[in-house]
Amino acid sequence: MSLRSFFDPKSVAIIGASGTPGKGGYALIENMTKTDFKRKVYPINPKRREILGLKTYPKINKLPEVVDLAIIVINNEAVPQMIDECGSFGIKNVIIESGGFAEASERGKELEKDVLRKARKFDMRVMGPNSIGMIDTSSGFSTPYVPIEAVKKGRVAFVGQTGLLESVFIPLIQNIGVSKVVCMGNKCDVDECDVLEYIIDDSSTDIIAMYIEGIRDGRRFIKIIERSEKVLIVLKGGRTTYGARAVSSHTGTICGENRVYDALFEQYNIIPVKSFEELFDLVKVFISQPFPNGNCVGIITVTGAGGVTASDCCEDNGLEIASVSSRTLEKIREVYPTWAPVKNPLDVWSAIEKTGSEEVYRRATEEFLADGGVDAVIPVIGAVSWMELDIRLFLHLKKKYPQKPIILVGLLGEPDILLRWKKILEPEIPVFPTAERAIKALALLEKFGRKSILKKNKMLRNPH
Structure with missing residues (x-):
């Protein structure tokens, strides 16, 4: 019934x-x-x-x-x-x-x-x-x-x-x-x-x-x-x-x-x-992001320690830190001071001092999304007033690169800012208060997508 x-x-x-x-x-x-x-x-x-x-x-x-x-x-x-x-x-x-x-x-x-x-x-x-x-x-x-x-x-x-x-x-x-x-x-x-x-x-x-x-x-x-x-x-x-x-x-x-x-x-x-x-x-x-083509992640963070802990969490959950191309690094280096290292995970603190938060996050996120070796991007931003930027830039980038997951992390400094970002970005782009939660969710998205493809291929080979 x-x-x-x-x-x-x-x-x-x-x-x-x-x-x-x-x-x-x-x-x-x-x-x-x-x-x-x-x-x-x-x-x-x-x-x-x-x-x-x-x-x-x-x-x-x-x-x-x-x-x-x-x-x-x-x-x-x-x-x-x-x-x-x-x-x-x-x-x-x-x-x-x-x-x-x-x-x-x-x-x-x-x-x-x-x-x-x-x-x-x-x-x-x-x-x-x-x-x-x-x-x-x-x-x-x-x-x-x-x-x-x-x-x-x-x-x-x-x-x-x-x-x-x-x-x-x-x-x-x-x-x-x-x-x-x-x-x-x-x-x-x-x-x-x-x-x-x-x-x-x-x-x-x-x-x-x-x-x-x-x-x-x-x-x-x-x-x-x-x-x-x-x-x-x-x-x-x-x-x-x-x-x-x-x-x-x-x-x-x-x-x-x-x-x-x-x-x-x-x-x-x-x-x-x-x-x-x-x-x-x-x-x-799952409701907002496509399945990534692989498990290689680009991480943009505001602190060196954040890059280290995010790298550990990626490895713990079966994700890899993406090897990005020299061209990508050169494009990103344009917003950095000449002395600063540029690599994935990307510590943007020195670049923010030189160029400003909004342009740095726009440039770094877009270049990672455009890189063929990066399957997903996690920008990590401090949810604090002195780092404020037009958060809608990530919605524009999602429209431009719809085939790759973007998951935003707003490190919880000022709760009102994080709530405002959620209202602006979700459900199109999920927002998390910690990189660890974002990485765990991305890892399960990648695993499910990979197993789903294997299941479909098996069904095609054995239709009955």
């Missing part, structure tokens, strides 16, 4: 709708009014006549039609009975946003089993429980029970067993742009395979970023990703003993062995990360 009604329902019932600001059932309705979602919304509340201008209904069976989707946000003890009522009325798709199920207690586990038994009796699909639902920027559908602003459209789908993606992390993903955000909760029915199967066929999505605590059906998961050409980045929770214990109280999931997941990710070119910070770093780079 397709999950279309979870992402783009023609009609929705909100069971537990509230007229009290601050309540989850109020935020649900309020969020839908802020988006482009123009379908029918039916609040269920026996004590009110209307909420935010929408007529309310006392019970699910009093609705004028059988809705595509019901969202339940009521006390956990009442949920199994509500599944019965929804099923008897003919509703086939339900999101349970209530908590207090398998993630909470033995009683919660029994309630969750009861929910699943009743849902199966009606051939009903259930997302959750303990789910915050989803956001679909194509349809304008938004179900979080916390207040959020409209989310910017983009090409990245975020899927996970966490509501953080649709609440706390919304400001982080706004610059990136989103196609879909899905919180599966406890996965009593709809799981990562169901969601992946739907999203890999979604034309509005190029990258899938996931937070998972376990995979229920490994064989099905493999079959799905084998036919997908989308980038898949995965943060696997519960890698340690303590983490696995925390998972059991978060979603009630059994984590599985790390070595099995590591082998799966390596074989099928899935990109593993170890933190949400790294997840967002990679998404920023």
Whole structure:
């Protein structure tokens, strides 16, 4: 059964709708009014006549039609009975946003089993429980029970067993742009395979970023990703003993062995990360930059020490410091004092004193981009007022050299400057506060691109 009604329902019932600001059932309705979602919304509340201008209904069976989707946000003890009522009325798709199920207690586990038994009796699909639902920027559908602003459209789908993606992390993903955000909760029915199967066929999505605590059906998961050409980045929770214990109280999931997941990710070119910070770093780079033709990097830095540490980080992550041509060095030397050494990594401090920040960074970046031996460029600039330059110069260079990655580092001196640079450059050029984070992201971009080419060549040689 397709999950279309979870992402783009023609009609929705909100069971537990509230007229009290601050309540989850109020935020649900309020969020839908802020988006482009123009379908029918039916609040269920026996004590009110209307909420935010929408007529309310006392019970699910009093609705004028059988809705595509019901969202339940009521006390956990009442949920199994509500599944019965929804099923008897003919509703086939339900999101349970209530908590207090398998993630909470033995009683919660029994309630969750009861929910699943009743849902199966009606051939009903259930997302959750303990789910915050989803956001679909194509349809304008938004179900979080916390207040959020409209989310910017983009090409990245975020899927996970966490509501953080649709609440706390919304400001982080706004610059990136989103196609879909899905919180599966406890996965009593709809799981990562169901969601992946739907999203890999979604034309509005190029990258899938996931937070998972376990995979229920490994064989099905493999079959799905084998036919997908989308980038898949995965943060696997519960890698340690303590983490696995925390998972059991978060979603009630059994984590599985790390070595099995590591082998799966390596074989099928899935990109593993170890933190949400790294997840967002990679998404920023993958959504905006082309795959480099090789692993040779040009680094432009404002300090000698920065060049040394960046070189170490490149080698640690499988990248090489590019050997640039003598012609390139001669062109760059024109903005340097005669006594200063010119080599990669490029320390531009003395050149800035002679020529000025903007011209030095423009010249060095463009010459590195034009050099056939350089596959990607990382300019490192101090995010401080006395080094200010027109940061838009990098956007002009990206347009001129679209085939090579440019990743900017603004060494965090003044936070306001770094934030301003991000607003100007992202998502076209990702901006990081450290060279180490930029280099790690670039290294994974290069590795994924290289393995993808090998995979395509193998498929061409063995089409069947």
